[in-house]
Amino acid sequence: MANITVHINGVAQTLDVEPRLLLVHLIRENLNLTGTHIGCDTSSCGACTVLMDGRSVKSCTVYAVQANGKEIMTIEGLAQGGLHPLQEGFKEEHGLQCGFCTPGMIMRCVDLLERNPNPTEDEIRWGISGNLCRCTGYNNIVKAVEYAAKKMQGAEVPAAETVA
Amino acid sequence: MSPDFDPIEAHLTMYMTTQAPHAIRTVIALVAGHVGLSEEKIRVIASDIGGGFGGKVPVYPGYVIAIAASVLIGKPVKWIEDRMENLQADSFARDYDMTCELAATKDGKIQGLRIKTLADHGYTDAAANPSKYPAGMFSICTGSYDYGVAFTEMDAVYTNKPPGGVAYRCSFRVTEAVHAIERMVDRLALEIGKDSAQLRMENFIKKEQFPYHSPLGWEYDSGDYGPALQKAMDIIGYDELRKEQAEKRKNGELMGIGICSFTEVVGAGPSKDFDILGIKMFDSAEIRVHPTGKAIARFGTKSQGQGHETTYAQIIAQELGIPDEHIHIEEGDTDTAPYGLGTYASRSTPTAGAAAAVAARKLRDKARKIAAYLLEVSEEDLEWEVGKFFVKGAPEKSKTIQELVFAAYTNHPQGMEAGFEATHYYDPPNLTFPFGSYICVVDIDKETGSIKIRRFVAIDDCGTIINPMIVQGQIHGGLTQGLAPAMFEELIYDEDGNMLNGSFMDYLVPTSVESPKWETGHTITPCPHHPIGAKGVGESPTVGAPPAIANAIIDALSHLGVTHIDIPITPLKVWNILVEKGVIEAV
Ligand code: FES
Numbered sequence: 050m051a052n053i054t055v056h057i058n059g060v061a062q063t064l065d066v067e068p069r070l071l072l073v074h075l076i077r078e079n080l081n082l083t084g085t086h087i088g089c090d091t092s093s094c095g096a097c098t099v100l101m102d103g104r105s106v107k108s109c110t111v112y113a114v115q116a117n118g119k120e121i122m123t124i125e126g127l128a129q130g131g132l133h134p135l136q137e138g139f140k141e142e143h144g145l146q147c148g149f150c151t152p153g154m155i156m157r158c159v160d161l162l163e164r165n166p167n168p169t170e171d172e173i174r175w176g177i178s179g180n181l182c183r184c185t186g187y188n189n190i191v192k193a194v195e196y197a198a199k200k201m202q203g204a205e206v207p208a209a210e211t212v213a
Numbered sequence: 214m215s216p217d218f219d220p221i222e223a224h225l226t227m228y229m230t231t232q233a234p235h236a237i238r239t240v241i242a243l244v245a246g247h248v249g250l251s252e253e254k255i256r257v258i259a260s261d262i263g264g265g266f267g268g269k270v271p272v273y274p275g276y277v278i279a280i281a282a283s284v285l286i287g288k289p290v291k292w293i294e295d296r297m298e299n300l301q302a303d304s305f306a307r308d309y310d311m312t313c314e315l316a317a318t319k320d321g322k323i324q325g326l327r328i329k330t331l332a333d334h335g336y337t338d339a340a341a342n343p344s345k346y347p348a349g350m351f352s353i354c355t356g357s358y359d360y361g362v363a364f365t366e367m368d369a370v371y372t373n374k375p376p377g378g379v380a381y382r383c384s385f386r387v388t389e390a391v392h393a394i395e396r397m398v399d400r401l402a403l404e405i406g407k408d409s410a411q412l413r414m415e416n417f418i419k420k421e422q423f424p425y426h427s428p429l430g431w432e433y434d435s436g437d438y439g440p441a442l443q444k445a446m447d448i449i450g451y452d453e454l455r456k457e458q459a460e461k462r463k464n465g466e467l468m469g470i471g472i473c474s475f476t477e478v479v480g481a482g483p484s485k486d487f488d489i490l491g492i493k494m495f496d497s498a499e500i501r502v503h504p505t506g507k508a509i510a511r512f513g514t515k516s517q518g519q520g521h522e523t524t525y526a527q528i529i530a531q532e533l534g535i536p537d538e539h540i541h542i543e544e545g546d547t548d549t550a551p552y553g554l555g556t557y558a559s560r561s562t563p564t565a566g567a568a569a570a571v572a573a574r575k576l577r578d579k580a581r582k583i584a585a586y587l588l589e590v591s592e593e594d595l596e597w598e599v600g601k602f603f604v605k606g607a608p609e610k611s612k613t614i615q616e617l618v619f620a621a622y623t624n625h626p627q628g629m630e631a632g633f634e635a636t637h638y639y640d641p642p643n644l645t646f647p648f649g650s651y652i653c654v655v656d657i658d659k660e661t662g663s664i665k666i667r668r669f670v671a672i673d674d675c676g677t678i679i680n681p682m683i684v685q686g687q688i689h690g691g692l693t694q695g696l697a698p699a700m701f702e703e704l705i706y707d708e709d710g711n712m713l714n715g716s717f718m719d720y721l722v723p724t725s726v727e728s729p730k731w732e733t734g735h736t737i738t739p740c741p742h743h744p745i746g747a748k749g750v751g752e753s754p755t756v757g758a759p760p761a762i763a764n765a766i767i768d769a770l771s772h773l774g775v776t777h778i779d780i781p782i783t784p785l786k787v788w789n790i791l792v793e794k795g796v797i798e799a800v
């Protein structure tokens with residue numbers, strides 16, 4: 050057993066964990082934060098994406114012990130007194146259907162917008178290409194990210210345009 | 214899934230990701246009732262279940278084993294299928310080997326169709342098929358065209374693969390049927406040297422021929438195919454694209470344009486024809502309006518992200534005049550929801566959505582009686598405008614729906630049943646037949662065989678549109694799911710039956726990069742027999758996209774003598790063709 054301290058969504062948690070425990074299992078099973086999903090066993094789907102020290106990581110590909118001393122943010126920690134602009138964007142632009150990919154997708158996009166506050170459509174598409182979505186066909190996820198980018202730069206974002 | 218058997222009460226609660234909670238409960242009671250799993254003591258709870266797409270309809274061996282384990286030890290048990298197991302052992306769809314013949318006059322008037330199919334169903338049939346339709350609705354294969362004769366036969370074979378025949382985002386074999394006819398129409402166009410859009414236009418069933426009796430026995434409810442195709446052609450700039458293609462061919466560049474004008478068959482289904490294990494395929498809605506005019510409505514269906522919470526609330530709001538934010542929608546708990554067979558086959562709007570409208574209309578009739586009583590006029594003297602009844606010619610004398618509901622609990626007429634609730638089990642008189650026309654443009658890189666979808670325009674007609682944003686979202690997602698088998702997804706086995714691509718590393722689900730920016734639009738041809746004219750939409754794009762994409766790729770290569778390529782059409786397949794045709798040299 051290894052003794053680790055992880056700062057999850059701003060709260061320090063000290064736990065004894067098996068060295069082989071994956072971060073995603075720590076999050077879901079030890080800490081009961083089930084907003085982070087598991088969609089594959091090969092690091093391919095991105096459903097498990099969280100932020101580690103502000104950078105998006107696939108938490109199924111990180112050992113819990115590697116998170117020792119680090120800041121982890123999951124979807125549960127994102128909304129601060131109201132929805133995060135990305136959460137708002139996904140809601141306004143119909144960026145989710147079943148919602149399975151959504152927490153990972155959003156956490157990935159937090160990092161994406163942090164590095165590139167004003168991405169082109171192509172940059173968004175490449176930026177989320179490590180995250181699979183089976184429901185939306187991605188059109189509206191792209192729009193949701195564009196919405197958030199505008200909003201985070203202080204622009205007034207009009208409500209979703211009426212669709213054809 | 215997680216069965217939790219309580220040995221004291223002999224009660225089984227199952228939390229599970231099922232698209233059809235009631236059907237699961239009944240199946241368990243039918244097979245295990247005699248050993249104590251009695252239907253009133255089985256509760257299936259499906260909350261947020263993730264996408265389903267047909268895969269979460271059947272009963273899987275894992276369910277049975279988990280239930281047995283929980284009953285044996287009297288404790289909750291959890292069965293989780295991981296992704297590799299899901300890909301390698303879960304039921305699969307498609308795998309139809311179709312041999313098609315199309316008869317036509319020299320100038321391209323279609324006369325007849327014959328399709329023989331060899332269908333791989335794995336070691337056992339996985340499908341929860343309607344009993345009378347072992348091959349599902351494959352006989353929709355005559356498509357959007359008017360001709361008198363068709364014949365289709367199908368041999369299902371058992372193999373040593375996992376169970377086959379899941380209805381993956383289509384009403385039992387419609388995707389396969391549409392692929393066959395839409396490929397054949399392009400093949401005919403190539404054969405006689407006619408433009409494939411023109412050929413379709415000339416052969417379409419005409420608007421005035423509806424309700425149309427297809428040669429294989431369906432009654433198409435309504436349609437107007439020409440305008441949908443024309444709209445797609447106008448948006449994409451069809452004529453200019455054909456000119457561009459001709460120019461590019463001169464320079465040896467590969468560009469293709471593919472069309473698919475599909476007719477879908479969804480909304481199973483009328484009880485005279487449709488049942489699963491004998492249970493008729495109606496669906497249900499129960500609306501209960503509380504004294505203060507706020508409502509809860511429950512359904513036999515189960516959303517997996519299709520937005521039932523929004524759509525059903527809108528239907529009831531429209532019919533009753535209660536604002537949709539005051540209508541709470543609940544599904545997925547067999548202890549509380551009225552009986553229904555669940556959500557798949559684009560059936561929720563055609564069946565449960567219709568049930569919602571009819572149940573709401575029953576309530577409106579009751580409200581009319583109460584209004585007549587309160588306003589002291591006869592029912593015939595009242596007029597309805599969304600949200601209130603008023604006296605004809607005296608609009609200031611009116612009662613809002615909220616006042617009438619309150620009266621149903623506080624001041625209802627003598628002899629009338631108190632309360633304000635209604636249930637309806639809707640048995641659709643016919644299936645619904647959504648349609649659409651899709652056009653895809655591809656560019657192929659000659660050196661690598663890689664295929665880029667430059668544009669894809671999808672014009673859908675699903676009858677009355679309840680929520681445009683949800684409908685559009687369904688179409689986007691379905692198009693990406695149609696792109697998947699056209700170019701990427703395939704379960705590959707070696708000669709010995711070993712699966713070669715059982716993980717997401719090599720089973721290629723399209724990402725945001727492969728998926729093009731979908732362009733969508735619609736025409737509206739209401740369903741004549743649905744209470745609000747809606748037809749259902751979820752499956753149309755999955756059905757319509759693969760032939761449009763395949764036709765585009767084959768079109769790009771047709772001048773080289775290529776007439777057909779089986780899907781998925783991968784860069785390697787294209788590259789091999791280019792080598793074989795001497796366009797490039799293998800190094
Ligand atoms: S669970 Fe799929 S990438 Fe982590």
Ligand code: FES
Nearest residue numbers: 146150182183184
């Ligand atoms: S919304 Fe269902 S997987 Fe993305």
